[in-house]
Amino acid sequence: MHAAGRSGKGRGQHFLLSAAARRLSVAQVARLDDDEAYRLFCGIRWCATEGEPVCPHCGCVAVYRHAKRRIFTCKSCVRQFSVTSGTMFHGRKMPIRDLLVAIAIFTNGAKGHSALHLARDLSCQYKTAFVLAHKLREALGSETKTREAMGTIEIDGAYFGGYVKPANWRENRVDRRLAKNQNGKRRVVIVMRERGGRTLPFVVRHEVQSVETLEKRIRPGSTVHADEARSWDALYYAGIDVKRINHQEAYSDGEACTNGAESFFSRIRRAEIGMHHHIAGPYLNDYAHEMAWREDARRIDNGTQFLLVGLAALIHPPSTRWKGYWQRAKRIAPS
Known part of the structure; x- marks a missing residue:
């Protein structure tokens, strides 16, 4: 048990019950307007450049911004891209604010979050929530699948x-x-x-x-x-x-x-x-x-966890396992 705070009786308080564990709420994310949600999404995707777009094809930071659509054109390779291009959310249909809400809900589940609950929270089909949750799991696990243990x-x-x-x-x-x-x-x-x-x-x-x-x-x-x-x-x-x-x-x-x-x-x-x-x-x-x-x-507060999950999904390439899953374009191989 982590003594992150002290209760009135002097006993150690569990970290999840402490104020230090609460840095973000789903309500905060849900109250974002479209522009605020988009800027937050860009800030997570391109955190190294403080939200300024970077071409996913050639890595160039010089881009043209389109006035009517939220897309960019690279000045170097002249290819168009968006904030979700080349990521786990490539080709998404769900609004960006709903994706952020989904990440916040997924993060706040201390014992995980079921696809059925996520579908009700987002008011979407179970199939959509099921694939979205598994995409987040794939992104979180991708960096550890081949990592070596030491010590x-x-x-x-x-x-x-x-x-x-x-x-x-x-x-x-x-x-x-x-x-x-x-x-x-x-x-x-x-x-x-x-x-x-x-x-x-x-x-x-x-x-x-x-x-x-x-x-x-x-x-x-x-x-x-x-x-x-x-x-x-x-x-x-x-x-x-x-x-x-x-x-x-x-x-x-x-x-x-x-x-x-x-x-x-x-x-x-x-x-x-x-x-x-x-x-x-x-x-x-x-x-x-x-x-x-x-x-x-x-032991990490949920605000930082939210950013870590979002970053993991936005640096992960499109999933070959879950793309077209419900259309049976790809079948999940047994473990």
């Missing part, structure tokens, strides 16, 4: 999807470890969490299949903390310095601890149970990266 790293794995737990009656109990009682849809989220650094997840079918990826994405000289699962035994043979903790005996023994990784999985479970209810299949990787970002940004 002291906690690793762990947790299975998601493929099974809805029934009421705990004796006659319903079956051994879900047996292949005959599985539907083949379960996937495991593997997390590499740097202490004092980033949270880097990825998805595999079985925990043991993650070792090859871990070898590639853990920098030499790092120290890895893992639990007693036999899947991690192969890390010793890869020459990685591994410290183990047996969770059947303790959660920390002074030598090894994976509580940071467990905290990340707790956030995903809360999002699954309390918000999305189903985060399995080909979308599991997107939800994992979203929750990793939320875990890393949990």
Whole structure:
């Protein structure tokens, strides 16, 4: 718990309850007029030039401004572009102010925000909100998919999807470890969490299949903390310095601890149970990266989070996964 403030009784106050966590409200964004929303959008897209347009094709800052339309013509390559050209919002139909409101709503969800709620908040079709939310998740996760972990790293794995737990009656109990009682849809989220650094997840079918990826994405000289699962035994043979903790005996023994990784999985479970209810299949990787970002940004005020999400979407190229999704032009490949 972060002691960002003190309550009247002297107890530590959770950061999300403090005034420091509140720097932006959805009402503030919704009250922007079209010109104000457009200037804010330009300021996020071209923050390095204080909102002045930069050609996405050649990088030239000398442009012609069109009086009747919000587009620009580059003086160097003579190509036209807009504030959303070459971004995740390329070809958008939703007004810019509504996009900003959507980003604010998405950001303010401590446990995520469902597409159904987003569709009601924006008064748009569920399909529109579904794709928009997943585009934001893709943008947030794009920079961490190939990033290497370093320093002291906690690793762990947790299975998601493929099974809805029934009421705990004796006659319903079956051994879900047996292949005959599985539907083949379960996937495991593997997390590499740097202490004092980033949270880097990825998805595999079985925990043991993650070792090859871990070898590639853990920098030499790092120290890895893992639990007693036999899947991690192969890390010793890869020459990685591994410290183990047996969770059947303790959660920390002074030598090894994976509580940071467990905290990340707790956030995903809360999002699954309390918000999305189903985060399995080909979308599991997107939800994992979203929750990793939320875990890393949990001490950042929501105004800064809003700018970070907007910037991530505006520097990300058009999505090849979600463009034309509902027309089946592109299908989402399984993770």
